[in-house]
Amino acid sequence: MTTKEAIRATWKGLLESVNSISWKTTRVEIAKSGDMAHASGTYEMTMKDASGKTQTDRGKFLEAWEKQADGSWKCGADMFSSDLPAPAAK
DSSP states (O other), X not given: OOSHHHHHHHHHHHHHHEEEEXXXXXXXXXXXXXSEEEEEEEEEEEEEOTTSOEEEEEEEEEEXXXXXXXXXXXXXXXXXXXXXXXXOOO
């Protein structure tokens, strides 16, 4: 996904199917310059699949943070990766 519309549509669909989500940050590193950082850890979420059955997913996440001119932090990139096996090809 590269367009704002595609990203929003994907997140909208995902968030509508999620029953619960939790994450645990296990590592945070800040650049020596103090203007960039990354955080990583694990997550667990339960959601309903297309048939309405509840599934649990566990995996890892990584976020890249950028310090703004006003001193606040903005997440510039965010990714997650499931530990579950990929579904079989059809």
